[in-house]
Amino acid sequence: MRHRPTLSAKLLAMGTAFLLVALASIGFTLWVTWKLEGGAAAVNEAGRLRMNMLRMVLAQQNDSPVEEFNRLAQRFEGSLELLRTGDPSRPLFVPWSDATREHYAAIVQEWRAIRSQWHAQPPSREEALARGDTFVTELDGFVEAIEVQIARWTAGLHLFQLMMVALAIAAAVAFMALSYLLVLNPVMRLQQALARVQSGDLSTRLAVEADDEFGQLTAGFNRMAHALQASHQDLERKVREKTASVEVQNQRLAALYEVSALASEASSLEALTQGFVQQVRRVAVADAAAVRWSDEANERYVLLAADGLPPSMVEKEHCVVAGSCECGQTEARAQTRVIPILPATDMQLPHCREAGFQTVVSIPVRLHQRLMGEVTLFFRRPVSLAQDTRELLESMARHLASSMEGLRATALEREAAVSGERGLIARELHDSIAQSLAFLKIQVQLLQGAVARGNGAARDAAIAELDTGVRECYADVRELLVHFRTRTQDEDIEGALRATLSKFEHQTGVATQLAMHGQGRPLAPDVQIQVLHIVQEALSNVRKHAGARRVQLRVQRHPRWRFEVRDDGGGFDPAAVPPDSLHVGLGIMRERAERIQATLTLDSSAGRPGTRVTLELPPTPVEGAAAAATPLTASS
Structure with missing residues (x-):
């Protein structure tokens, strides 16, 4: 491998050479431009000499004061001195040559002669004008000499610019050629090699021809291709192993899924x-x-x-x-x-x-x-x-055990539900029909006694009581059927409450009113059923015992659900009812309220008309959190 300058060194050398040439050309151009600007300013200053000379001639012809002539003379001498010394800040300077120096010396000599003559003896108008024309002619020669120098500098600048254009073209061609040799060609080789690797030929390698940056890139590419080839081979091996493992896992998951599906679909052991x-x-x-x-x-x-x-x-x-x-x-x-x-x-x-x-x-x-x-x-x-097969079979056995236990628990739940429903029916029958049948049994005994004694009045009274008892028993049966068939089809309980009040009003003739207040979250279907049964039991008590003429049901949705049944009938003393008594359905109502964790309150007293039954449901989790976050304020 040959040792060559690095690519960075080559590019730095090329850039430095281009920079030096560019700086030199820019400096030369600025210097020539500066010269041309100074020469142009000198031409302007020579024109100002011509103007001042004409003013002095006019001053002599018009017999102007000596002070005016002296002021113009001083300005004229200042312009001559400025042309001689120049002013780099403007810039202003004369592009001196033999011709410009000769004309400048003649101008200075002519001016001294004119100034001496005009101070010694003022000339006539014709002499002053002739002398001024001679001086202006000398000034024109001086200006022409300056313009010749400016033309030479301008021609040189144009020639230099043409040379720079040619140099730029040559530099561009050289730069493109060097770029192709030093950068583009190695990059193309790398791109071609990458394309072969991308197409799947991981055995692609490049010859390392130099130790510059591209040589290092080529060596790195070879190492990368070798690593890719080894990694690809190792990856293929791992993929084959993983695919076999995944297939086994899929089979296990499919088996477990089938067992789970069987457990969810099986209806019996x-x-x-x-x-x-x-x-x-x-x-x-x-x-x-x-x-x-x-x-x-x-x-x-x-x-x-x-x-x-x-x-x-x-x-x-x-x-x-x-x-x-x-x-x-x-x-x-x-x-x-x-x-x-x-x-x-x-x-x-x-x-x-x-x-x-x-x-x-x-x-x-x-x-x-x-x-x-x-x-x-x-x-x-x-x-x-094998170990995985053993684990699969044990997992399937555990699924089977869970499924068998689930079937047993479902059977127990069904049995508990049936037992609970039977208990509920028994309590309903005991509270309504059983009491009515006991009353009818007593009346039958009274009827038998009246018939045996031949007491017609007692017999008729017993028959009337039997008729009344049978009617009440029939009404209780119908009410129980309504209780057991009650279902809520909508999320809002309002429709079911209106239907319940309508049935009560139709059966008893007692006027009813429903008042709904606020907006809240709908009740769960099982909670709605219990609430309806409690309301129906309260209405049943009104029918049986209150003798009311009007019943009002007030429902409050927010901040929590609250149901209040009011009647204007006769009151009673709740404390006189034993805790274990099912009289007026209080036990059933309290039991239903406990199921839904609600609070049942009975407000009534003997001798005071009206009874109020209040059912207040517990707050929902969101309402409970809001209530806990609200600070309590003392009320006076």
């Missing part, structure tokens, strides 16, 4: 376990699969579902006692195991060997440290579980 054994058999590539459920004491395993097992084996192993076989594990030994079936082994349950299976894989089904069952895989070949 049989459907869940039967779908699970099919999926786990396909994932494990097993010849058969089974799911067994263990009782709470882990004493026996009951076969819930099987796929691929012979019918005889399903029948014989329908219920396996824990510990009687390798695959029926006790809770203390429950873990994932690979069990080989050896021909010479004495087994208590030899059904697997008789069916031709050589390997059994047992996976416990656990949830929260509780053994719920076991997943068993059967193979007609020797099998060893």
Whole structure:
């Protein structure tokens, strides 16, 4: 590799040479221009001499005062001195040559002669004019000599400018040639090599011909291409490994997703376990699969579902006692195991060997440290579980345990809901129809006594009471049907309240009024149901006990929901009602209010007309936070 000056040194040398030439040409041009400006100023000053001479001639002809002549003479001598010495600041100077010096000396001599003559004896007008013309002619020669020098400098400047144009063209050509040789050609080589690398040819290399910057770039490109080639090969290897790993992970995720989908779609334990054994058999590539459920004491395993097992084996192993076989594990030994079936082994349950299976894989089904069952895989070949396969099967078993527990919890929830609804119906019947039937039973007994005694008046009174009781019982049944069928179809409860008041007014003839105040967030559907039932129970109490002529329902939406039922009927003493009594539905109303964490207030007193039932719901989280952030102020 040849040692050459670096590219930076070459470019610096070229730039320095171009700079020096440019500075020299600019300096020479400025110097010539300065000379030309000084010569032009000298021509102007010579013209001022001509003007002053003419003024002095006129002054002599017009017999002007001596002072005026002296002032013009002093100005004339000042111009002569300025031409002799020059003024660099203007600039002004005479481009001296032999001709200009000769004419200047003649002008000075002529002026001295004129000044001496005019001071000694003033000339006549004709003599002064003739002498002035002679002097002006000499001045014209001086100016022509200056202009000749200026013309020479101008011609030289034009020639220099032409030379600079030629030099600029030559420099541009030289610069382009050097740029191509020093910069463009190496860059093109690098670009071509990069294009080959970009097209996939990672074996591309460039010859390092110099040790300048481009030589360093070329060596760096070769190192980069080598690193890219090695990295690409390593990346391809890693991609192949990662692709295989991703495929395995995708298979595991697909299997877990299918188990999750099965858990969400299965409506019963049989459907869940039967779908699970099919999926786990396909994932494990097993010849058969089974799911067994263990009782709470882990004493026996009951076969819930099987796929691929012979019918005889399903029948014989329908219920396996824990510990009687390798695959029926006790809770203390429950873990994932690979069990080989050896021909010479004495087994208590030899059904697997008789069916031709050589390997059994047992996976416990656990949830929260509780053994719920076991997943068993059967193979007609020797099998060893890899770690990822073991983890996948255990994850599927955990999903199965969660799904089984979910089905159990759903069944318990349904049972609790049915039990709660039955309790609610029982309380409703006890509070309304049971009391009415008890009243009817008493009236029947009174009727029987009146008939036995032959008391017609008592008999008719008992029949009238029976008729009234039957009507009230019928009204209670209809009201219960309305309670149980009540549903809210809209987000706003106002429509359901208006419908409830309309039904009450139609059944009782009591005037009703609904007043809604403020704007608030809509109530949840389950809360709306409880609120409607409480309002209906309050209206039922008004119908049964108040004897009111007008009922008003006031609803406040903001800052929290508040429902107030007012009537103008007879009041009563709430303290006289036992806490466990269901009279006038107070127990049911309080229970419904507790379900939605609301506050139920009863305002009434014996002997005072009117009763007010107030239901106030708790604030929503947003309203509660706003109330907590608002400072309390004392009221007087």
